[in-house]
Amino acid sequence: MFNPWPEVGTPLDQVATPMPVIDEDRVAANIVRAQRYVESHGKAFRPHIKTHKIAAIARQQLEAGAVGINCQKISEAEIFADAGFEDILITYNILGTPKLKRLRALQERVARLSVVADSAAVVEGLAATFETGRPLSVLVECDTGGRRCGVQTPEDAAALAERIAAAPGLRFTGILTYPAAGGAQSVEAFIVRTMELLAAKGIECPVRSNGGSPDLFSAHLVPSATEHRAGTYVYNDRSMVRAGHCTQDDLAMHILATVVSRPAPDRVVLDCGSKALTSDLLGFSDYGMIEGFEGARIVSLSEEHAVVDLKDCAGTFAEVGAMVRVVPNHTCVVSNLFDRMVFHRDGVVTRVEAVDARGTVW
Amino acid sequence: MFNPWPEVGTPLDQVATPMPVIDEDRVAANIVRAQRYVESHGKAFRPHIKTHKIAAIARQQLEAGAVGINCQKISEAEIFADAGFEDILITYNILGTPKLKRLRALQERVARLSVVADSAAVVEGLAATFETGRPLSVLVECDTGGRRCGVQTPEDAAALAERIAAAPGLRFTGILTYPAAGGAQSVEAFIVRTMELLAAKGIECPVRSNGGSPDLFSAHLVPSATEHRAGTYVYNDRSMVRAGHCTQDDLAMHILATVVSRPAPDRVVLDCGSKALTSDLLGFSDYGMIEGFEGARIVSLSEEHAVVDLKDCAGTFAEVGAMVRVVPNHTCVVSNLFDRMVFHRDGVVTRVEAVDARGTVW
Numbered sequence: 224m225f226n227p228w229p230e231v232g233t234p235l236d237q238v239a240t241p242m243p244v245i246d247e248d249r250v251a252a253n254i255v256r257a258q259r260y261v262e263s264h265g266k267a268f269r270p271h272i273k274t275h276k277i278a279a280i281a282r283q284q285l286e287a288g289a290v291g292i293n294c295q296k297i298s299e300a301e302i303f304a305d306a307g308f309e310d311i312l313i314t315y316n317i318l319g320t321p322k323l324k325r326l327r328a329l330q331e332r333v334a335r336l337s338v339v340a341d342s343a344a345v346v347e348g349l350a351a352t353f354e355t356g357r358p359l360s361v362l363v364e365c366d367t368g369g370r371r372c373g374v375q376t377p378e379d380a381a382a383l384a385e386r387i388a389a390a391p392g393l394r395f396t397g398i399l400t401y402p403a404a405g406g407a408q409s410v411e412a413f414i415v416r417t418m419e420l421l422a423a424k425g426i427e428c429p430v431r432s433n434g435g436s437p438d439l440f441s442a443h444l445v446p447s448a449t450e451h452r453a454g455t456y457v458y459n460d461r462s463m464v465r466a467g468h469c470t471q472d473d474l475a476m477h478i479l480a481t482v483v484s485r486p487a488p489d490r491v492v493l494d495c496g497s498k499a500l501t502s503d504l505l506g507f508s509d510y511g512m513i514e515g516f517e518g519a520r521i522v523s524l525s526e527e528h529a530v531v532d533l534k535d536c537a538g539t540f541a542e543v544g545a546m547v548r549v550v551p552n553h554t555c556v557v558s559n560l561f562d563r564m565v566f567h568r569d570g571v572v573t574r575v576e577a578v579d580a581r582g583t584v585w
Numbered sequence: 586m587f588n589p590w591p592e593v594g595t596p597l598d599q600v601a602t603p604m605p606v607i608d609e610d611r612v613a614a615n616i617v618r619a620q621r622y623v624e625s626h627g628k629a630f631r632p633h634i635k636t637h638k639i640a641a642i643a644r645q646q647l648e649a650g651a652v653g654i655n656c657q658k659i660s661e662a663e664i665f666a667d668a669g670f671e672d673i674l675i676t677y678n679i680l681g682t683p684k685l686k687r688l689r690a691l692q693e694r695v696a697r698l699s700v701v702a703d704s705a706a707v708v709e710g711l712a713a714t715f716e717t718g719r720p721l722s723v724l725v726e727c728d729t730g731g732r733r734c735g736v737q738t739p740e741d742a743a744a745l746a747e748r749i750a751a752a753p754g755l756r757f758t759g760i761l762t763y764p765a766a767g768g769a770q771s772v773e774a775f776i777v778r779t780m781e782l783l784a785a786k787g788i789e790c791p792v793r794s795n796g797g798s799p800d801l802f803s804a805h806l807v808p809s810a811t812e813h814r815a816g817t818y819v820y821n822d823r824s825m826v827r828a829g830h831c832t833q834d835d836l837a838m839h840i841l842a843t844v845v846s847r848p849a850p851d852r853v854v855l856d857c858g859s860k861a862l863t864s865d866l867l868g869f870s871d872y873g874m875i876e877g878f879e880g881a882r883i884v885s886l887s888e889e890h891a892v893v894d895l896k897d898c899a900g901t902f903a904e905v906g907a908m909v910r911v912v913p914n915h916t917c918v919v920s921n922l923f924d925r926m927v928f929h930r931d932g933v934v935t936r937v938e939a940v941d942a943r944g945t946v947w
Contacts (some may be wrong), residue, residue, distance in 0.1 A: 225663050225687060228945045239683065239947045273888060295889045315856075315889065316845045318906045321601065325587060341846055344905040371890055372846040372854050435593045483678045484703055484734040492734050494677075497944045498921055502864040526635060526917060527677065527946065528733055543706040544680045553659050555888060559860055560921070562944055582924055584860045584889065585589045585601045 229564050233572045236546060238565065240481040241495035242558050247568045249475035250457060251283070256457045256473075257439055258287040261343075264443040269293050269312060269432070273456030274555045276580035277564060278306035280457065291335065293434075293452045294370040298583035300336070306579065309334040309399070312432070314364070315400065316345045316372065323352040324585075339364040339399055341373050346386050346393070353392030361387045362394040362430060367413045368403040377413055381420035388426050397430025397449075404437040404466065407444035433518055439464040460554040461512050464506040476557065478511070478549040480529065482541050489542055493521070493529040495549055498560060500524060503553040512550040516540055521549070554573050588927050595934040598908060600927065602843040603857035609930045611837035612819060618799055618835075619818045620649040626805040631655050631674060631794070633816030636917045638942035639926060640668035642819065643933050653697065655796075655814045659687050660945035662698070668941065671696040674794070676726070676761065676814070678707045678734065684947075685714040686864045692721055701726040701761055703735050708748050708755070715754030722758040723749045724792060730765040740773055743782035750788050759792025761813075766828065771804035774811040799828040810859040817849065822916040823874050824867040833912075838871070838919065840911040841893070846904050853902055855883070855891040857911055860922060862886060865915040872914040878902055883911070 227239045234242060261268040265556040268282040271293040281292050281303065291310025294300040300311045311333050315324035317326050330336045330353070336553070337360035353359040354582050363383045366373030374380045380398055398417055402410045414431045421428045433448035436455035442448065454464075458476040459469045478585045480495035493513075500511050502524060510521040512528065529549075533540055541547050558564065559581055566574045589601045597606060603797055606857025623630040631648040634657040643654050643665065656662040662673045673695050679688050692698045692715070699722035702708045708723070715721040725745045728735030736742045742760055749757040760779055764772045769829065776793045783790045795810035798817035804810065819822075820838040821831045842857035857876075862873050864886060870882040872891065880897035891911075903909050913919050921943055928936045 225660050225947065241946050298587050305586060318843060318845060341848060342905055366848050368621055371887065371892055373848055375849055481680060483680060486703060486728050486735055487737055497865065497918060503859065525733065530733055552676060554860060560944065582922065584603050585587065
């Protein structure tokens with residue numbers, strides 16, 4: 224079987240395309256920059272591993288000072304527990320006997336494990352699974368405008384916290400939100416009001432966890448938050464540049480692609496389709512940015528083809544057979560498509576890491 | 586590490602979610618129905634393996650009468666060659682020394698291997714790689730309105746065919762198109778004109794290969810085509826129902842998902858995000874159809890969450906913790922996200938197949 228993974232020392236122009244590649248120096252700089260910023264505002268930083276899914280990168284994040292990691296599914300947490308991680312927050316409602324059993328087994332081997340809940344149904348399942356001897360830390364997930372999961376009001380948050388605090392096998396640890404971009408004010412107001420309500424009930428709320436990469440460098444606008452979680456910042460992507468979260472020089476992931484066809488003067492086709500870029504638009508009207516060819520727009524993707532419209536591309540485009548570099552709209556979803564990730568420094572491969580938690584959704 | 590794959594005999598309601606599952610009887614019926622239809626019009630049928638990526642399913646397709654298989658990338662063809670397949674068409678321009686070397690090695694072990702070309706650059710690379718003793722079969726890819734790859738006119742097709750025919754190591758075998766949906770008339774006209782031009786040059790064109798699942802059952806509207814290629818028909822999906830290609834009863838793939846949150850009266854959240862469904866819209870404005878809950882719309886996806894808007898859902902939605910079944914917009918891309926695929930009959934697991942060619946894009 225063909226082995227697409229290059230040896231250390233291989234120049235990137237000899238790598239099989241399509242292939243995402245990660246710039247070592249930019250990753251290292253992104254990790255340090257975010258950590259220092261969050262620390263400088265007196266908050267803990269908890270990276271979300273969903274962006275890289277690689278234990279070695281999470282270790283770099285902990286070495287820089289992160290308090291622990293954030294996983295989305297138990298299956299991810301299980302893999303990172305196997306890799307020795309001792310402080311794991313799973314920001315997902317865990318439901319049903321099989322998953323609750325796995326959660327209990329996981330808690331027995333992870334020093335500090337916490338989860339979230341946003342309904343009585345979730346709390347009931349957790350409460351029936353854990354016992355007094357080794358209670359599980361639970362945070363209440365709050366919807367502060369992101370309109371995904373989460374209780375809708377501080378009153379509901381406080382009521383659910385009370386229910387958690389009353390369960391012998393659970394320990395109420397705090398509140399958590401994944402806010403809408405630009406939602407600092409709403410987050411702060413939600414936290415402050417919930418803490419007031421909890422204080423009136425005599426319930427402590429040590430952790431107030433805020434999140435999101437687009438708002439990472441606005442974390443200081445939520446003074447009541449004790450912790451920030453972010454994933455995408457580690458590689459960054461086109462959506463992060465648009466959000467003003469980073470510059471082009473902070474983009475650590477590129478997709479190397481080859482021009483495979485020039486069927487018409489205003490159209491070229493690249494070999495990076497939705498199996499390399501995914502169809503995530505994130506508000507863009509095209510599927511990625513081709514470096515060095517301003518105005519060239521990836522207007523459609525099929526699984527193995529990216530169709531590029533050159534109507535508004537001023538210069539000469541790369542010829543059939545040439546390699547180009549594409550900045551993906553969304554980096555996290557690209558990580559989930561490849562079994563391994565190729566790292567480089569100055570265009571030479573430095574390491575190839577297994578994407579340890581690729582494909583885990585359970 | 587958690588093993589998400591169920592034992593044979595497991596009822597589907599005990600399967601870990603999110604999980605795509607395939608109905609054995611519907612797959613078998615889809616395979617036979619398409620094969621009989623194409624054969625009845627005197628054409629060869631060549632299934633595209635991109636939809637399932639599973640050798641065992643491709644074998645079912647050959648047993649039903651398919652002439653061979655269609656792969657999109659060499660890496661897929663290598664995997665199917667390893668699995669013993671002897672007639673493989675790769676419908677992709679193959680460029681660059683490393684891929685051409687692999688193609689040559691592949692041709693040495695596949696009885697009938699053919700590829701496409703749509704430019705002089707591609708033909709030159711192939712011509713420099715193959716020799717008289719064992720020439721490579723090459724088809725000219727034609728753009729008949731699909732606006733992806735392909736030469737633009739019958740004149741260009743004939744000129745490229747002449748170039749292929751003149752290369753000692755290549756054998757011109759015919760022409761191929763992946764048309765726009767509903768493009769039968771354009772395809773027929775393109776083929777007829779190209780054959781006239783080739784006949785005038787004394788060049789035979791034994792294979793005229795047409796393709797696409799949306800137009801599969803319109804294949805008879807292209808009488809000059811000798812072969813039809815299709816992938817999606819084997820599982821079918823929401824886009825195929827919309828195209829009138831199949832009914833709901835022909836849908837072989839469903840994504841089992843669990844309701845994980847009901848944050849507001851008009852909103853629920855399922856555990857099947859873009860890592861289970863992908864973000865492929867294919868012209869829809871939502872990300873899949875939830876069976877049995879008409880009007881419930883999956884309005885946004887993040888990696889692990891599907892946010893469902895219930896505003897227009899008349900009945901009572903499933904409760905937190907309950908399982909639902911989602912019909913994906915696009916089935917092929919779902920296959921690429923899971924290492925294995927779970928098959929069932931009447932709701933009981935029959936087999937779990939490795940998705941042999943998952944993640945191969947090279």
